[in-house]
Amino acid sequence: MILHPGIIGLLVGSVITLLMVFHAAVTGAIVLYRWDFSSSSQYQLSLERKTYLVSTLVNYGLAFQVASAVLFVYTVDDIHQLFVGAMCATGSLNANPIGWYALLSKIAVLFLSGFWLALNYVDSRLEESPYVKLKYGLLIGLFPFLVLDLILQFFYFLGLDPAIITSCCGSLFGGDSNSVASSVASVPVVPAMIVFYLLGAGLIFLSVAVLYFVSDLLRYLYAVLSASFFVVSIVAIISFVSIYIYELPTHHCPFDMLQRGYHFVGYPLYFTLFLAVYFGMLPGLFCPLKRNVGMNTILSKIERPWIYWCLGNTVLCMSLVTYTICFSNLTLFSD
Amino acid sequence: MAYIEIEGLSKVYNVGRADELTALADVSLSIDSGEVAVLTGSSGSGKTSLLSLIGCMARPTQGKVIIAGKDVAKLPERFLTAVRRKRFGFIFQQFNLIRDVSVLENVLLPLYPLDLGMSAMKDKAMPILEKLKISHKKNLKVKNLSGGEQQRVAIARALINEPEVIIADEPTAHLDRRLAQEFLDILEVLNHEGKTIVIATHDPFVYDNRLVGKTVSMRDGRIEGVTIH
Amino acid sequence: MIKHLKIIEYALSSLLRRKTKIIAIFIAYTLTVATLASVLFLTHALKTEATHILQGVPDLIVQRILGGRHDLIPVDYAEKIKDIFGVSEVKPRYWGYYYDALTEANYTVMGAGDAALELKLLDGKLPATEFECAVGKGVAALRGADYSNELILVNSRNIGVLFDVSGIFQSDSSLLTNDLVLLTNEAVIDFFGFEPGRATDLAVTVQNSNELQTVAVKIKKLFPDARPITKRELTRTYDMVFNWRSGMMLTVFCAAIMALCIMAWDKATGISAEEKLEIGILKAIGWDTDDVLILKFWEGVIVSMTSFLTGLLLSYVHVFYFDAFVLSTILKGWSVLFPAFQLTPSVNVLHIFTMFFLTVVPYIASTVIPTWKTAVTDPESVMRG
Numbered sequence: 001m002i003l004h005p006g007i008i009g010l011l012v013g014s015v016i017t018l019l020m021v022f023h024a025a026v027t028g029a030i031v032l033y034r035w036d037f038s039s040s041s042q043y044q045l046s047l048e049r050k051t052y053l054v055s056t057l058v059n060y061g062l063a064f065q066v067a068s069a070v071l072f073v074y075t076v077d078d079i080h081q082l083f084v085g086a087m088c089a090t091g092s093l094n095a096n097p098i099g100w101y102a103l104l105s106k107i108a109v110l111f112l113s114g115f116w117l118a119l120n121y122v123d124s125r126l127e128e129s130p131y132v133k134l135k136y137g138l139l140i141g142l143f144p145f146l147v148l149d150l151i152l153q154f155f156y157f158l159g160l161d162p163a164i165i166t167s168c169c170g171s172l173f174g175g176d177s178n179s180v181a182s183s184v185a186s187v188p189v190v191p192a193m194i195v196f197y198l199l200g201a202g203l204i205f206l207s208v209a210v211l212y213f214v215s216d217l218l219r220y221l222y223a224v225l226s227a228s229f230f231v232v233s234i235v236a237i238i239s240f241v242s243i244y245i246y247e248l249p250t251h252h253c254p255f256d257m258l259q260r261g262y263h264f265v266g267y268p269l270y271f272t273l274f275l276a277v278y279f280g281m282l283p284g285l286f287c288p289l290k291r292n293v294g295m296n297t298i299l300s301k302i303e304r305p306w307i308y309w310c311l312g313n314t315v316l317c318m319s320l321v322t323y324t325i326c327f328s329n330l331t332l333f334s335d
Numbered sequence: 336m337a338y339i340e341i342e343g344l345s346k347v348y349n350v351g352r353a354d355e356l357t358a359l360a361d362v363s364l365s366i367d368s369g370e371v372a373v374l375t376g377s378s379g380s381g382k383t384s385l386l387s388l389i390g391c392m393a394r395p396t397q398g399k400v401i402i403a404g405k406d407v408a409k410l411p412e413r414f415l416t417a418v419r420r421k422r423f424g425f426i427f428q429q430f431n432l433i434r435d436v437s438v439l440e441n442v443l444l445p446l447y448p449l450d451l452g453m454s455a456m457k458d459k460a461m462p463i464l465e466k467l468k469i470s471h472k473k474n475l476k477v478k479n480l481s482g483g484e485q486q487r488v489a490i491a492r493a494l495i496n497e498p499e500v501i502i503a504d505e506p507t508a509h510l511d512r513r514l515a516q517e518f519l520d521i522l523e524v525l526n527h528e529g530k531t532i533v534i535a536t537h538d539p540f541v542y543d544n545r546l547v548g549k550t551v552s553m554r555d556g557r558i559e560g561v562t563i564h
Numbered sequence: 565m566i567k568h569l570k571i572i573e574y575a576l577s578s579l580l581r582r583k584t585k586i587i588a589i590f591i592a593y594t595l596t597v598a599t600l601a602s603v604l605f606l607t608h609a610l611k612t613e614a615t616h617i618l619q620g621v622p623d624l625i626v627q628r629i630l631g632g633r634h635d636l637i638p639v640d641y642a643e644k645i646k647d648i649f650g651v652s653e654v655k656p657r658y659w660g661y662y663y664d665a666l667t668e669a670n671y672t673v674m675g676a677g678d679a680a681l682e683l684k685l686l687d688g689k690l691p692a693t694e695f696e697c698a699v700g701k702g703v704a705a706l707r708g709a710d711y712s713n714e715l716i717l718v719n720s721r722n723i724g725v726l727f728d729v730s731g732i733f734q735s736d737s738s739l740l741t742n743d744l745v746l747l748t749n750e751a752v753i754d755f756f757g758f759e760p761g762r763a764t765d766l767a768v769t770v771q772n773s774n775e776l777q778t779v780a781v782k783i784k785k786l787f788p789d790a791r792p793i794t795k796r797e798l799t800r801t802y803d804m805v806f807n808w809r810s811g812m813m814l815t816v817f818c819a820a821i822m823a824l825c826i827m828a829w830d831k832a833t834g835i836s837a838e839e840k841l842e843i844g845i846l847k848a849i850g851w852d853t854d855d856v857l858i859l860k861f862w863e864g865v866i867v868s869m870t871s872f873l874t875g876l877l878l879s880y881v882h883v884f885y886f887d888a889f890v891l892s893t894i895l896k897g898w899s900v901l902f903p904a905f906q907l908t909p910s911v912n913v914l915h916i917f918t919m920f921f922l923t924v925v926p927y928i929a930s931t932v933i934p935t936w937k938t939a940v941t942d943p944e945s946v947m948r949g
């Protein structure tokens with residue numbers, strides 16, 4: 001275990017978040033079992049008031065999660081100096097492979113809690129709160145993910161030993177090992193670019209289509225496309241965006257770009273990507289709930305800003321990628 | 336159809352406990368748009384309870400509260416607030432102004448949660464303050480005003496959201512005859528402008544006023560009788 | 565948006581109305597942030613200083629280990645190391661620590677090698693004869709030894725030796741030269757009474773830094789009693805020490821944070837009748853529970869941000885303008901000379917972020933529940949006195 005300030009901050013923050021969500025989940029469980037909409041008893045009223053507490057707790061919890069994801073990457077990036085062979089976050093993560101799972105679980109928790117908040121937001125806008133039970137059931141389901149996240153994070157930091165000699169992005173994302181990561185990095189640039197731009201364009205096109213047509217099918221497609229855009233973008237970042245940013249044809253690291261030396265360009269890149277994907281998935285995820293008439297009408301109103309957000313962030317993300325390609329000193333294709 | 340319809344309304348406090356108390360039992364009443372209705376009765380007869388149910392401040396134990404055609408009895412608080420904000424203006428017995436805040440800000444407070452700019456809000460407030468003759472004191476803190484002035488600030492605040500109904504609970508309890516008369520004069524103007532007014536009072540000076548269209552006398556949580564003038 | 569701006573304005577005015585109540589939490593909050601930030605700023609600044617030192621350190625240092633302890637190294641090892649492929653230069657270094665009973669301070673006594681030549685002199689010149697020395701600012705101040713004064717040190721044979729101060733050091737990082745007494749190599753050998761043909765360690769320069777590791781392995785094979793230390797290893801050790809120290813301090817200060825949280829909880833719970841009435845009025849005149857929660861959120865943000873920034877500012881001034889005089893007594897272990905040098909201001913984003921996590925997050929978390937309790941105040945309650 002390394003007593004790095006960032007690690008202590010993360011662990012303290014995660015424990016607090018967990019406690020808050022735990023409180024929310026327990027309250028949620030009580031609401032779940034005692035909720036009776038038709039009752040006008042004082043007890044029902046107190047349950048209703050508790051729902052405000054649950055939303056507040058989860059809101060803060062998610063905000064802390066977003067901040068902790070950033071702090072996690074920042075810390076992991078900073079502690080690379082402690083390991084022989086590590087040049088950036090990749091090296092620190094390799095120093096104890098649980099780190100990769102911790103990172104994945106952080107991403108998963110971000111999306112899941114984001115979806116939950118969207119459901120909560122929509123449901124609380126309906127007079128009869130039709131999804132209270134679903135909502136609190138899901139909240140209880142969300143809790144184990146947070147626990148898992150904390151456990152992974154804890155064991156990752158616990159298992160870090162500065163004596164470890166690790167390998168860094170050079171070998172992980174280099175061509176000559178046969179891990180998943182290196183095969184991602186060795187995805188040839190041209191096909192990766194084509195797929196990235198095609199999918200991005202598809203997402204923009206679908207956003208507009210979804211704005212004008214009410215079809216459910218379109219929305220499901222939109223969600224699937226958004227999710228694929230996430231995967232494809234990550235592949236694209238490792239495969240070609242990175243080398244344009246670093247201006248080195250062999251440097252495929254997805255974390256270095258978060259460092260000051262590269263003007264923190266990674267942050268807007270990842271933020272826009274996450275937002276685009278998140279908002280792109282929402283309309284499709286809410287389609288099954290449209291059978292409720294009230295939900296249907298309210299969704300058609302709330303959906304629009306979601307689509308705008310997805311559209312805007314997709315455009316921003318793609319512009320950023322295009323910008324780095326155009327203004328990079330690296331030229332892969334000479335004309 | 337009546338603007339406010341109440342059917343079989345009851346309100347029980349502390350249900351299931353030793354101190355369970357029925358404040359209202361099976362009350363039915365209707366109040367038309369533009370009417371001035373007065374609830375009378377001795378202290379503890381349930382006037383305030385009935386007013387808070389009409390004004391969407393609380394939810395009944397049983398029965399229906401239909402405001403402009405919509406039953407609000409079972410609405411969650413969030414939506415109850417929305418209805419209250421849109422349709423009702425309140426004048427409380429103790430004024431309930433925020434004492435350390437200026438007159439203008441007190442009057443504007445109901446509009447804060449709305450998406451309305453500060454200047455637009457002030458444009459709304461100034462004519463009301465002028466009409467109530469307190470615009471010259473708009474920057475004074477409420478605690479520095481006299482009782483009569485505070486009453487007028489409270490009225491201004493009740494009017495700021497352009498409500499259809501004004502609800503006043505014992506509005507003259509803290510006023511002398513002259514100020515009470517002044518208050519009734521203001522109500523008369525408002526009524527002429529089309530506002531529905533519901534007052535709870537046991538002050539004969541109010542319920543014997545010519546303005547009053549309907550007197551509802553209450554006793555032990557029930558309506559004893561309704562007099563239409 | 566407009567709604568939030570209006571609510572922020574109201575939050576500000578309502579906080580100002582409750583000044584006396586807020587001031588206690590503000591002070592506690594600011595102090596917690598200030599202590600935390602001082603620890604992090606200080607360790608970060610020291611780390612930066614250490615990095616400066618390491619810049620002057622050779623790629624590879626070879627020490628000799630005897631009985632598990634550092635021992636003097638035979639200078640003729642240098643010849644064989646020079647023959648290793650890739651090594652361009654090997655230089656013996658002569659240095660040691662000197663405890664000065666007069667000032668109760670430790671000095672580093674070093675022979676003037678090449679590394680010393682790179683250091684900027686404030687005034688004067690490097691020692692040229694055995695009777696001259698150049699000293700760091702800290703030593704100069706402690707001993708009142710100015711340029712062209714004399715410095716008396718007691719050598720290993722317990723005889724006082726007189727040196728002429730020929731120069732005083734200046735450097736970006738004063739930590740580097742602060743406790744330094746520079747003599748000629750011969751003077752150092754004589755002063756400490758080193759055996760002839762022995763040096764403190766060997767500085768090895770390697771042409772290609774990628775080959776450092778290989779060279780180190782070869783040296784180890786050639787001389788089993790040698791311990792080659794690469795610069796990277798040093799950097800890591802420094803990092804470890806600094807992280808560990810600040811980590812320990814943080815763990816200790818978690819208690820302070822706990823205290824802050826308890827206080828925040830207490831303040832948020834113990835809301836006055838007047839405040840409760842105010843919330844009730846707001847709800848009665850059309851504010852929703854959500855609106856009150858937003859109000860309380862902004863109040864929290866305002867209190868947090870002002871305390872946080874004030875705390876940061878205080879600790880910045882404390883560490884970089886007053887040489888961390890409060891903390892340095894706790895951190896005395898560093899060196900007696902510690903308070904004498906000026907730290908170069910440098911702040912790390914990560915640390916600010918960490919502080920945010922360690923103070924704002926617990927504060928907000930501890931106020932959520934009491935705040936919610938306030939926000940769900942029954943509007944009907946204001947209908948009755």
Ligand SMILES: Nc1ncnc2c1ncn2[C@@H]1O[C@H](COP(=O)(O)OP(=O)(O)O)[C@@H](O)[C@H]1O
Pocket residue numbers: 348349356357358376377378379380381382383384385948
């Ligand atoms: N929150 C409460 N809890 C318990 N009893 C209450 C509560 N509010 C009012 N009551 C009781 O309900 C009855 C009716 O009160 P109220 O409506 O205030 O009458 P009025 O306004 O005519 O004086 C009274 O007996 C009062 O004590």
Ligand SMILES: [Mg+2]
Pocket residue numbers: 382383384504
């Ligand atoms: Mg009453």
